[in-house]
Amino acid sequence: MSIAFLNGSFLPLEEARISPLDRGFLFADGVYEVIPYYSGEPFGLEGHLIRLQRSLEAVRIPLSTTTAEWEALLQQLVVKNGGGDLSVYLQITRGAYETRNHAFPDEISPTIFAMVSPITPPLAADATKAKGITAMTIPDTRWSRCDIKSIALLPNILLKQQAADSGAQEAILVRDGHITECAAANVFAVKNGTIYTPIKDDHILGGITRDIIIGLAQDHHMPLQEIAMTQEFLEQADEVWISSSTREILPVVELNSRPVGNGEPGALWQLMAEHYQANKKRVFREANV
Template sequence: MNIVYLNGEYLPADKAKISVFDRGFLFGDSVYEVIPFYQGVGFRLTEHLARLEYSLRALQIQTCQDWEAILNLLVSQNGGGNLSVYLQITRGAGDSRSHRYGDDLSPTVFACCTPIKDIYTAGPDDIVPMKVIVTADLRWHRCDVKSTCLLPNIMVVHQAQAQDADEALMMRDGKLTEGSSCNVFIVLQGVIYTPKRGSEILGGTTRELIMQLADEHAIPSQEVDIDYEMLKTADEVWISSSTRGVVPVIEIDGDQVGDGEKGPLWSTMFELFIRYQQKLMTGE
């Protein structure tokens, strides 16, 4: 049975109900996180919850919850194992639809689980590389806030699908930002480059881990502005996200990346990821 969490209760998904006047439903006035759990253990849970608190502060949504306890129990009630947990907090529901809101609203807290594959038990040969397109970044200018206002993301993913691609990378003012639901890395002459962190990209927890692992293993990396030419001439291109890990890109706008194969530095980073995840799971 699919058990969800809603405002303090754990209940079957078909029994969970919210008000039609909930501001998350009407305005996208809400934030969210997607957190992978492997063998019932949250992967970089502390970092995800820190980002959640950042988003809540940015929108001035005030709620005090023991998020870790809530999510751990939800995972347990859904059988543990390998699950992606979606957590959403809205500003709450008023008595009618209005752009204005008062301080008396009680936030709506919702969470659910979806089974995922443990990407870290797979070998590099099992990872399917991606084809991507590059398109305009249509989103608002506070992409550092993980808001549920995802219509532009949906539009570019549909555009990618229409062109037989797996993902869309976005550019704003001639600079690469990120993908529809991922961060982006390129490799040039053995150096890892990724767009500078700021208000126009999300500070991905997996992105931060890649930079951490690169630093710990003396792999040169930099945050820089990346234009289209730099992207297209890269030796390797990767995307990263919490549920996908780090995945190689072998085609951009119909042209192959490098030699069209998974790159050697990606293989190194994937191996570092596996070691990190195994240590998290086993403590060894």
Template sequence: MKTVYLNGEFIAADQARISVFDRGFLFGDSVYEVIPFYQGQGFRLDEHLQRLEHSLRGIQITAEYDWRNILKRLVELNGGGNLSVYLQISRGSSDRRSHIYDADMVPTVFASCSPINDIYDTGLDSVDGVRAIVTADLRWGRCDIKSTGLLPNILVMQQARLAGVEEALMIREGLLTEGASCNLFVVDKGVVYTPKRGSDILGGTTRELILQLADENGIPAQEVDIDYERLLAADEVWVSSSTRAVVPVLEIDGQPVADGKKGPLWARMFELFTCYQRNLMKG
């Protein structure tokens, strides 16, 4: 039976309960992280926890917990191996629904696990490219806070599904921001470009690692504004996330990206990822 963590206890998932007045449930007044564990070890765990603290500070929740030990124990209780850990902290609950909250509210802390594939051990040929549409970015102005208020993301992914594709890329005021649950990269003449980091995108841990690996391996990379024309004219387009690593986009709005095949620079970056992950797990 799946074990979850809730407010200091490791319990069976079907025994977990929260109040109907919990502000995460009523208002989406909560933040979260999704952290991959490979062979029982957290991948980029420091970076995920740093981003979690940024999100908590952004909405003024104080939650001082030994996250490392909590997550490590949860992974062990769910069999170890390759798991994705979902961690959510809400502001807590009171005895009524109110937009105003009390400063002394006790946060609700929840974590659960789901199995994931070891994407770094599968090889280039096993990675399928995805097709995408471009749609309006209707999210709030603080996308750098990893909030559970994901209704706009859900709607654009449903729009993508109805269009028969796998991903939605979002555009705001003429500029691409990111995907529904991923960051965006384009390649032009051997240079990797990604939208500038700011409050309109989430600073993905995988995004930062891609930029780090590019810098360490002589691959030119820049943070720039990317408009729709630049996107469609790219030699390669990638999306990245913690559980998917870096994935090639082969088609956008029904038009192939370049020749519609996985590109050579994507293949190199994926191999760099593979090497990084394996070395990290050995350490």
């Protein structure tokens, strides 16, 4: 039975309860993070906690929890669930109040909830066996503050389901003719040996894995540019990738029912996947010295 954390207590997930007056339930008034743990150790935790604090400040949820306190809490949760390869879901809402009112209540305590789920080994863990995924471009109908990791994900859900209904595994979103991101991932394209990714702005969530990939490209002298990426540019790319914390880096081998490149995971994706796995091993090795 999985163990969860709710407002100061560890308890079986099935026993966790929130008030129906919680503003997360009523208004989707909250933010979240998803943090991967491998063999019980976090990967990219600092970046996730920085982004969490940025989201909390953006939606004006006051919380004084320190980085060290978050690290200790999440580590306890992972240990109580047996360690291993886990995805930790952390959600903070504005909390429950006695009445339903759109305006912020004067005095309210945030609701803090965390749970874990197993991580499926990502494709990048063995690039030689990767087969890639299919994707389609869809108009980006979300709100204008996608840089906030909000729990208000209904637009993302509808877009992802629209792709699924058409037989695609991922939705790549287009706003005003330009690529933003996926329903739950960032986007990369490769053309003539250079890696490209959309410029980070309010329409894009700054992905932690995205930042790691950019850093690895710099470390290994792989040309990379952040650009205002058009849909036409993406459709003409030699390779297309998507990235997220639990899926890491995935090659897109079919876009809008047409093969990307030769319809197989590309050489630069395979190289970046190898760099990514080597970087994970280095990070954990240094953490345990």
